[in-house]
Amino acid sequence: MKRTDHMEYQEGMEIIHSDVMEKVISDMKVYDYTDYRASDVLNVLSKEYLNKEDLKVLLSSAAEDFLEDMAKKATIETRKHFGNSICLFTPLYIANYCENECVYCGFNCKNKINRGKLVYADIDREMKTISKSGLKEILILTGECRSQSSVEYIGEAIKTAKKYFSTIGIEIYPVNSDEYEYLQKCGADFVSVYQETYDMDKYEQVHLSGSKRCYPYRFNSQERALMGGMRGVAFGSLLGLSDFRKDAYAAGLHADLIRKKYPHAEISFSLPRLRPYINNAENNPNDVHEKQLLQVMLAYRLFMPYAGITISTRERAGFRDNVIGMAATKISAGVSVGVGGHEEEMKGDEQFEISDPRSVREVCGAIIERGLQPVYRDYIYV
Numbered sequence: 001m002k003r004t005d006h007m008e009y010q011e012g013m014e015i016i017h018s019d020v021m022e023k024v025i026s027d028m029k030v031y032d033y034t035d036y037r038a039s040d041v042l043n044v045l046s047k048e049y050l051n052k053e054d055l056k057v058l059l060s061s062a063a064e065d066f067l068e069d070m071a072k073k074a075t076i077e078t079r080k081h082f083g084n085s086i087c088l089f090t091p092l093y094i095a096n097y098c099e100n101e102c103v104y105c106g107f108n109c110k111n112k113i114n115r116g117k118l119v120y121a122d123i124d125r126e127m128k129t130i131s132k133s134g135l136k137e138i139l140i141l142t143g144e145c146r147s148q149s150s151v152e153y154i155g156e157a158i159k160t161a162k163k164y165f166s167t168i169g170i171e172i173y174p175v176n177s178d179e180y181e182y183l184q185k186c187g188a189d190f191v192s193v194y195q196e197t198y199d200m201d202k203y204e205q206v207h208l209s210g211s212k213r214c215y216p217y218r219f220n221s222q223e224r225a226l227m228g229g230m231r232g233v234a235f236g237s238l239l240g241l242s243d244f245r246k247d248a249y250a251a252g253l254h255a256d257l258i259r260k261k262y263p264h265a266e267i268s269f270s271l272p273r274l275r276p277y278i279n280n281a282e283n284n285p286n287d288v289h290e291k292q293l294l295q296v297m298l299a300y301r302l303f304m305p306y307a308g309i310t311i312s313t314r315e316r317a318g319f320r321d322n323v324i325g326m327a328a329t330k331i332s333a334g335v336s337v338g339v340g341g342h343e344e345e346m347k348g349d350e351q352f353e354i355s356d357p358r359s360v361r362e363v364c365g366a367i368i369e370r371g372l373q374p375v376y377r378d379y380i381y382v
């Protein structure tokens with residue numbers, strides 16, 4: 001089957017004029033993470049303000065021997081910018097239909113899984129149940145399928161969320177800036193879009209069909225979201241899909257360039273690693289080990305001390321508890337990654353297996369045990 005050109009825009013996709021992608025790709029290509037020594041790392045650790053060259057050093061193989069020093073400095077920076085606050089949220093999958101063929105994902109359109117979506121009454125019930133846990137922030141997710149999960153459908157879900165939550169994030173298929181504007185007016189605050197890998201060749205190999213195959217449209221999602229009036233945008237790559245050090249560098253640089261272009265934007269990172277998923281239990285989640293995941297997290301904290309860092313339930317409880325306060329500032333709790341599942345039985349299969357099934361109350365307890373403060377509401381509109 002002839003596949004579409006992954007660098008070409010598909011019908012209806014908005015093209016914006018931006019040089020960010022070009023800058024990220026060209027800089028990532030010349031990044032050689034084996035090219036640094038211990039003295040380079042120590043030099044960066046002695047600096048107060050870091051630039052992109054310093055990020056390269058902190059993500060290098062050489063820096064892996066300095067995790068303790070990085071952690072000490074990162075803890076100070078996190079405390080300086082976030083105090084002892086750790087924000088809590090939960091994701092809600094309202095649909096798992098997907099038109100894309102990502103070879104690494106359980107929702108892949110070629111995978112035979114139970115598909116489903118919540119009707120408005122279900123969405124209301126699920127959100128009401130979640131809100132009883134005290135949470136004030138929710139992340140609404142769908143698979144990536146416009147025909148099943150239209151922008152209007154997502155907009156209605158956001159309006160419902162507004163009844164129960166003060167902060168609403170969305171992790172949906174990339175849309176045009178006017179559609180982001182509509183979703184922002186419905187009540188969405190921030191948008192998460194992960195490039196998965198910034199390596200264009202690898203991107204082409206693992207995104208076989210669907211709208212996601214278009215690399216540049218996905219890349220420019222955060223800019224379109226900010227043009228549409230969103231308050232914040234999240235960045236990340238799926239660590240383990242390609243060369244994780246280059247991908248981590250590209251995501252960091254991408255975020256930095258967007259911050260410089262849109263200084264008002266709230267920037268955050270997520271650092272997902274590959275997880276086993278339905279119909280593919282062979283997938284090895286250990287390709288990027290915890291030590292390396294921690295290195296990336298600490299490097300981001302030192303490079304962008306004011307950026308939020310989210311730690312998801314892809315990681316085990318012990319690891320999550322250790323990184324809060326050190327680098328991570330936001331943690332999910334009471335998680336279901338199937339469609340619905342908080343109030344009633346799930347209406348569709350799960351996207352991946354989670355490693356930390358703890359309830360909101362249990363995660364709160366773990367935060368307090370570490371001398372930190374669980375925060376349910378971290379933003380007030382006046």
Ligand code: SF4
Pocket residue numbers: 098099100101102105106107108109142143144212
């Ligand atoms: S990663 Fe996202 S777009 Fe790709 S198959 Fe999974 S849900 Fe669909």
